[in-house]
Amino acid sequence: MQVFGIRKSADTRAALRFFAERRIKVHFVDLKEKAASVGELRRFAQQFGIAALIDRESRRFAELGLKSAILGEERWLEKLSLEPLLLRMPLVRHQQQLTIGGGAAQETWNAWYAAAKS
Numbered sequence: 001m002q003v004f005g006i007r008k009s010a011d012t013r014a015a016l017r018f019f020a021e022r023r024i025k026v027h028f029v030d031l032k033e034k035a036a037s038v039g040e041l042r043r044f045a046q047q048f049g050i051a052a053l054i055d056r057e058s059r060r061f062a063e064l065g066l067k068s069a070i071l072g073e074e075r076w077l078e079k080l081s082l083e084p085l086l087l088r089m090p091l092v093r094h095q096q097q098l099t100i101g102g103g104a105a106q107e108t109w110n111a112w113y114a115a116a117k118s
Contacts, residue, residue, distance in 0.1 A: 004029045004036050005090035011102030012090040018106060022113055031084030036091070038077045044091055047098050050076045053087055060085035 001019060003026050005012030019026045029036065044053055050073045055061060060083060071079065080086055092099045094112050099105035 001026045002029065002093045003027070003090050004031055004040070004087075004092075006030060006032050006084065009089045014102050015090045015092060015105075015109075018109055024113065024116075031087070031089075035081050035084055036087075038074075038081050041077050041080050043093075044098055044100060045073065045077060048100055052100055053080060053091075055086060055088040058085055 001024055003015055007030060016026060016028060041053065088101045090102065092105065097112065099108050
C-alpha cells in the first residue's frame with residue numbers, strides 16, 4: 001500500500017489512520033519532502049483523467065491563478081509534480097489499483113481490505 005499526500009491534509013491523515021487501524025502496512029510518501037514523479041502521476045491520470053487529480057478548491061490553485069489556465073495534460077502533470085498542493089489528496093496505490101481523495105475512496109479501501117483478509 002502506498003499513500004501519497006502531505007501530513008497537513010485531513011484526508012491524508014484519515015487515510016493513514018484507516019490503514020493503521022486495520023494494521024495494513026503503508027509506505028507514506030510526503031509530497032512536501034519528495035515530489036511525486038510525472039510517471040507516477042500519469043498512472044493516476046490515465047485511470048481517472050487529469051481533471052480528477054487537480055484540487056481546484058485549494059488555496060494554492062487560487063494563489064497561482066490557474067482558474068483560467070488552459071494547459072495540456074503533460075504540462076499539468078509537470079505542474080502537479082512541482083506543486084503538490086494542487087493535488088487532490090491522498091493518492092493511494094495498492095498493486096495496480098488506485099484511488100484519489102478520501103471520503104468515497106474509503107469504500108474501495110474497505111474492498112481491498114476484505115479481499116486481503118479472505
